[in-house]
């Protein structure tokens with residue numbers, strides 16, 4: 001089973017270059033930690049990334065969730081930021097996951113992914129999408145991302161209280177991913193989901209290897225005021241069988257006033273906890 005394979009071994013089961021690179025850097029840096037950096041100033045954004053770079057294998061960049069309106073998180077976004085982000089990604093050996101959560105028709109997501117102010121496909125190794133529109137969203141994004149060697153994650157479940165992504169929705173998300181294994185490298189989910197999305201007559205392919213990235217990870221608190229729910233790295237990696245823990249406020253604190261030393265200490269703490277749980281899982 002995937003659960004008893006090392007990240008390094010699993011790299012061989014992926015043909016997608018982003019998936020391969022991610023699993024290899026995780027093994028190399030002994031880190032299954034993805035740091036989520038949701039701050040609104042370019043300077044804070046870059047200094048957090050520089051600080052946690054040595055401790056994370058994947059940086060989840062700013063998330064301009066609704067491009068149609070004015071909600072882009074980084075107020076002073078520019079081309080220079082992208083350049084510096086890419087320099088940091090080389091310096092610290094991490095990949096960039098733009099948590100864009102695409103959710104529109106194929107034609108629109110092609111434009112959103114390739115163009116606009118942010119030109120996400122040009123710099124983000126990995127991005128994600130809600131499967132709500134059906135398989136066409138994956139085809140649209142793949143037409144932009146595959147030629148660039150990018151990978152996609154589907155949101156099969158969410159960490160929030162009352163999430164609608166469960167049951168048949170989650171089943172279908174996994175099913176869609178199975179039909180596009182060249183581009184869909186894994187899921188945002190809360191558990192391994194083994195056997196989910198296998199419809200009558202379908203067989204589980206031995207080479208199938210999806211990465212499970214899990215947000216809603218915290219050591220100090222069990223939630224926030226807006227429906228977020230937290231589990232420990234151990235519960236997520238060892239008990240639920242997920243591969244990567246996504247941690248935001250648990251690492252960098254609450255706002256733009258960044259305490260670099262404290263950020264580094266907590267990044268290392270989460271990295272250690274996540275890695276220990278993974279090593280224990282391998283021995284099971």
Ligand code: S5P
Nearest residue numbers: 036099157158159215216247248249250
């Ligand atoms: O279901 C989800 C999916 C995502 S990508 N729940 C989440 O919280 N996320 C993201 O993970 C969210 O957008 C945020 O960037 C991060 C969690 O941040 P934290 O500060 O609560 O750790």
